[in-house]
Amino acid sequence: MAALIQTLAVAEYLNFHHAAKALGISQSSVSARIRALEEELGIVLFERNTRGVRLTEAGRHFVEGISAGVDQLDHAVKAANLAAVGKAGHLRIGVHGLIPGGFLDKLLARYRADYPAIIVEITEGSARDALMHLRAHRVDVAFLVGTFDLPDCHSRPIWTEPLVIALPENHRLAAQTGVTWADLASEQFLVRHGGTGPQVHDHIVLRLAGGWPPPAIQRFEVERGTLLSMVAQGFGITLLGAASQLSPTTGVILLPIVDEPEPVVFSAIWSPHNRSAALRNLFAMAREMRRSN
Structure with a gap:
């Protein structure tokens, strides 16, 4: 790699002394390395004379x-360095859902603002779906x-x-x-099959255990918005996190x-x-937000 960079420098300055000065190394080191490269390749890259050097046709x-390869390698190295510190790459997240203004919604908004080069992908589903994807x-992490x-x-x-x-x-x-x-013991409860539905169902059963008759719970294959519309129409009631008050x-x-x-x-659940580094940065931001709330 060093020989290639020195070759590009000599090709730019057409002078071993100036190229060596720009690279911060000795002229003899540049001359020796390029001579060794020419011998290894079996071609003459530069024609040397008292006024300097010029590229041969093969050298050109x-x-x-x-030049194109070194640029690509330099880009790859920079991209790898950014990924190593969590400033570039992908982050795939599994969620039950997002409520505008809720903790996770704010966390992801702040994260995307602070790390714009990270491509965030979100998959919505039940806890079972999220763990299967994990x-x-x-997915890299699931919030459940x-x-x-x-x-x-x-x-x-x-x-x-x-809970509300x-x-x-x-x-x-x-x-x-x-x-x-x-x-609430005698009420008709509505829960979803997906999203947080299974956890809501189990929580209702736990809280009303031992009563008679047992709690009436209907499960529907609907999204959260449809379930709340059903509540508004009088189909029954449902259990939510308090962040729902924001929407x-x-x-x-x-x-x-x-x-x-x-x-x-x-x-948060993730693979050991x-x-x-992008995931570590997300967790660090979540800790900071929780302390400040």
Whole structure:
């Protein structure tokens, strides 16, 4: 590589002394290295005379060829250096969904602003989908509801949110400032098959366990927006994270559950083999944002 760079310098200055000075090395070192390169290639690159040097025809073709190669190599080295510190590359993220103004939404907006050369790809689905994509190396990290203890993945709590109940605005409880789980025991619950639906279903069953009759839960293959529209139309009620208050739905009232013992945890899950600097930078930013909130 050094011989190629020195060849380009001599081709630019057409003078060994000036080329060596520009490179910060001795003229004898440049002359010896280029002579060795010529012997290795079996061609004469430069015609030497007392006034300096000039490229031979073979030398001109050689310099044109390596010039493009050196530029590409230089670009590759710079790109690799940027990737090594997490300033370039790709970051593939699995999520349940994004709520405008929520913690994850703000995190990704800030991350993209601070690291514009990172291409962020987002895949939405259930926890099962996200873990499947993670294990197949189709995503780098998944942000999911709950805490996880998986033998083949690392996990870390990232943020928390209180739970709220979504009711139609004409519901018998809508005028209250908060509700209890006992208030909700006889209600019709609506949950999704995808997204956070499985976790919501299990949480409702856990909180209302032991009651009779058991909680009425209907599952639908719909998106979050459709489910909230169904709540507004009186099909039933559903459980959400408090960030949903940042994106209100017409006809839906969100109330806190006053006897919910603790907020719900949202965790990051990733492969222990993932050494991505871009991912490390995302986690560092998430820690900083959580401390400042």
